[in-house]
Amino acid sequence: MYKKLFSFIAFFVFLIANAQQSSTINVRTSKAQIDDFMDQRFGLFIHWGPVSLRGTEIGWSRSHQVNQVEYDSLYKEFNPVLFNADNWVKTAKNAGVKYLTITAKHHDGFCLWPSATNNYTIQYTPFKKDIVGALAMACKKQGIKFCVYFTVLDWHDENYPIHNNGKDTNGNMVEFVKTMKKQIQEIISNYHPYMLWFDGNWEKPWTQEIGIDMYNYIKKLDPKVVINNRLGKGTHKTMSEASVGDYATPEQEIGSFNLKDPWESCITICNQWSWKPNDPMKSLKTCIQTLASTAGGNGNLLFNIGPMSDGRIEQRQITRLKEMGDWLKIYGESIYGTRAGPFKPDSILASTRKRNTIYLQLFKMQSGDLKIPVIPGLKILKANFIKGDAVPFEQTNNNVVFDLPKKFPNATCSVLAIEFNADVTTVSILEKLK
Ligand code: H79
Numbered sequence: 001m002y003k004k005l006f007s008f009i010a011f012f013v014f015l016i017a018n019a020q021q022s023s024t025i026n027v028r029t030s031k032a033q034i035d036d037f038m039d040q041r042f043g044l045f046i047h048w049g050p051v052s053l054r055g056t057e058i059g060w061s062r063s064h065q066v067n068q069v070e071y072d073s074l075y076k077e078f079n080p081v082l083f084n085a086d087n088w089v090k091t092a093k094n095a096g097v098k099y100l101t102i103t104a105k106h107h108d109g110f111c112l113w114p115s116a117t118n119n120y121t122i123q124y125t126p127f128k129k130d131i132v133g134a135l136a137m138a139c140k141k142q143g144i145k146f147c148v149y150f151t152v153l154d155w156h157d158e159n160y161p162i163h164n165n166g167k168d169t170n171g172n173m174v175e176f177v178k179t180m181k182k183q184i185q186e187i188i189s190n191y192h193p194y195m196l197w198f199d200g201n202w203e204k205p206w207t208q209e210i211g212i213d214m215y216n217y218i219k220k221l222d223p224k225v226v227i228n229n230r231l232g233k234g235t236h237k238t239m240s241e242a243s244v245g246d247y248a249t250p251e252q253e254i255g256s257f258n259l260k261d262p263w264e265s266c267i268t269i270c271n272q273w274s275w276k277p278n279d280p281m282k283s284l285k286t287c288i289q290t291l292a293s294t295a296g297g298n299g300n301l302l303f304n305i306g307p308m309s310d311g312r313i314e315q316r317q318i319t320r321l322k323e324m325g326d327w328l329k330i331y332g333e334s335i336y337g338t339r340a341g342p343f344k345p346d347s348i349l350a351s352t353r354k355r356n357t358i359y360l361q362l363f364k365m366q367s368g369d370l371k372i373p374v375i376p377g378l379k380i381l382k383a384n385f386i387k388g389d390a391v392p393f394e395q396t397n398n399n400v401v402f403d404l405p406k407k408f409p410n411a412t413c414s415v416l417a418i419e420f421n422a423d424v425t426t427v428s429i430l431e432k433l434k
Contacts, residue, residue, distance in 0.1 A: 025212055026224070027219045029226055029246045037195060037226045037247070037413035038262050039337045040098035041295055042328070044321075045266055045304035046088070047149075047273040049110050050074035050125070052309040056273035058106045060153060063164055072156070075110055078429065080124040083311025085134035089142045091313055096328030098336070099145035101197050101302060104132050104187060107164070109156025115186055117179050120156050136191040145194040148187055152180070152211075152231070153200040161205045172341050173205050181217055188221045198245070201233060208233045211244040214354040218302075228264070238413050239263075249300075254290065257297040257344045264300035269317055275306035281316060284323045285363075288413045289350075291324065291335065292361035296350025298340035331389050331415045334359035342430045343372075349432070359386075360416040362408065370402040371433035379421045386415045399433060 051058045053074050056065040063071065092100050105111050113132035132148070132206060139146035157179060161171025187193060191234040196218065218225060218369040230236045232244025239248045239261040247262035248255065255263040267290060270279035282290070286314035287303075294301040305321070307313045328335060338352035338359070345351070350361045360370075382388055383391045383402060388409030393402045408414040427429065 007278070007345040018179045023209060023212055024220075025244065026216050027218075027223055029224070033224055033226060034262050035244050038298075038300060041300050041336050041338070042097045042102055042260060042304045043097075043099040043145075043147070043300060044092045044095060045101050045149070045263070045302045047106070047275075047304060048131075049103065049106055049108065049112065049274065050078040050205035050309075051108065052082065052275045052306065055271050056274075057276075058072060058103070058108065058306075060107075062108055068164075071080070071108070075120065075125050077126070078122075080307075080309060080311030081127070083127070083129075083131065083134075083307075085131075086141070088307070088313065089138040089144055091318050091321055092144055093142050094318075094325045095303075096325035096332060097144070097303070099147050100135065100139055101147040101149050101195070102132060102135050103149040105151060105183070107151050107153050107155055107200060109154040109160075111183070113187070115183055115192070117182050117186075117371060118157070124191060132187070132191055136193075140347040146191065147190065147197060148193040149185065149197040149199065150187070151200040152198055152206050152214075153203045154180075162203060171205060173210065176205075177210055177214070180214070180321060184214075184218060188218070188225065192222070193225060195228070197228045197249075198230040201230040201236065206233070208244065215244050254293050254345075255297055255299045257340060259298050259340065259412070262300075263298075263301050265294050266302040266304060268304040268306075269320065270306070273304055273306060275308050275314075279356065284320060284327075285412050287320060287324050288327055289363050289398045292350040292352075292363075292413060293345040294359065295338060295352050296340050296343075296345035327410075327412065330410075331413070334361060334415045334417070336388065339425050342375075342424070342427045343432045344429065346432075353427075355423055355425065356381075356420045358418045358420070358424050361419070362404075362414050362416060365408045365411065365414075367404050367406045371404075372400050372406055373430055373433060374398055374400055375420070375424070375427055375430070377422075378424065378427070381419045381421055383416060383418045385409050386417055388414065389422045391416060 012111050047058050054066050109120055111121035113130050115121050136146045153169050155164045158174035159172040215231050226250045227245045229243045229245030234242055236249045250265045254404050255265050270281045291301050334352055338354045340352055343351040348364055352359045383393050393400055
């Protein structure tokens with residue numbers, strides 16, 4: 001009798017212990033590693049795959065704009081003979097980005113690396129060469145941090161229960177997760193990514209428990225790899241107690257000012273993620289303003305391009321990225337490794353700070369007074385446009401008034417550097433007065 005009761009209790013203890021094991025994160029990415037990631041501030045996102053042969057969207061054109069059977073056969077013609085990993089990374093380097101994130105596998109399930117798990121990979125295209133591997137190597141050579149995008153859903157894998165308007169099967173998530181783990185293991189051990197960018201966590205078959213298990217699995221393979229917050233359920237826009245991952249990922253919008261939680265906005269240079277012919281491209285002013293407002297909100301910008309099916313990046317995009325890089329060569333000190341504030345970004349300016357300096361990225365060439373409150377206990381030593389003249393200012397008891405000139409040194413976005421007599425990185429948020 002006691003024996004029976006004992007084994008009954010033991011069974012429940014076992015159940016509870018196991019439940020806890022699968023629902024807790026064992027090892028989290030260290031603060032130092034996440035801080036290092038956030039210091040980079042600017043990365044290049046690349047959406048690419050056989051779908052670029054049609055110029056439709058990688059994330060939702062299968063069985064909509066492109067017939068499903070046709071879509072699933074595109075890889076047989078995917079032959080990007082003009083692909084040159086060194087050139088792509090050079091474009092990234094010229095843009096001033098510090099990291100690069102490639103869509104190793106998007107929702108369609110096509111693998112840009114020769115995965116041993118299935119036959120829907122780059123190895124089975126006429127091109128055959130390992131694109132993920134080539135990019136990882138080129139990044140290493142040129143000093144760019146290599147990162148990988150990987151979605152948790154898969155319209156090609158029979159075990160995944162949802163197939164985008166296709167003949168849905170019951171699926172088998174246990175088997176699917178096994179395959180996914182094998183694929184992640186291939187990616188980590190072959191390409192050593194600095195960061196993993198997951199997607200698709202909103203799909204029903206994906207659960208919080210699977211996400212936590214996957215996070216623990218990845219941390220065992222590489223405790224240092226940074227992971228975005230799309231491994232668990234719930235919103236990816238902000239961080240919460242339940243988040244599975246290290247930082248928030250607002251999509252196609254600049255994240256809200258947040259000095260507490262790390263975040264990275266992913267935003268496209270045109271409208272579509274993957275290449276689309278004649279897709280309207282953002283102006284240089286918009287690109288710079290997006291970057292500065294992101295840094296001014298204390299976030300990173302993962303700026304996306306979609307290369308063409310022959311392997312080239314559109315020349316106009318290369319040029320735009322180079323223009324951003326040229327701006328960063330001069331003004332990068334106000335972006336990389338900074339902390340946002342003490343003013344929140346608006347349509348007029350963004351602000352960042354480092355040690356004794358507050359930087360104001362000015363979006364509008366407005367001459368006349370710019371008024372800010374006096375920061376108690378701190379004294380301004382000088383105010384200067386980066387690569388430009390000193391800006392005269394007058395300090396009263398409560399306010400400092402800068403006398404901005406008629407012409408700013410940079411028509412796209414000038415940066416005013418205000419140097420103080422002490423560290424300004426912990427000053428609380430201030431209201432700009434005019
Ligand atoms: O990889 C990029 C996208 O393909 C992927 N996330 C980024 C980084 C993504 N997949 N799905 N989604 C984002 C959300 C999709 C929303 C949609 Fe729609 C709703 C797709 C179809 C309906 C919005 C509205 C886009 C088209 C119509």
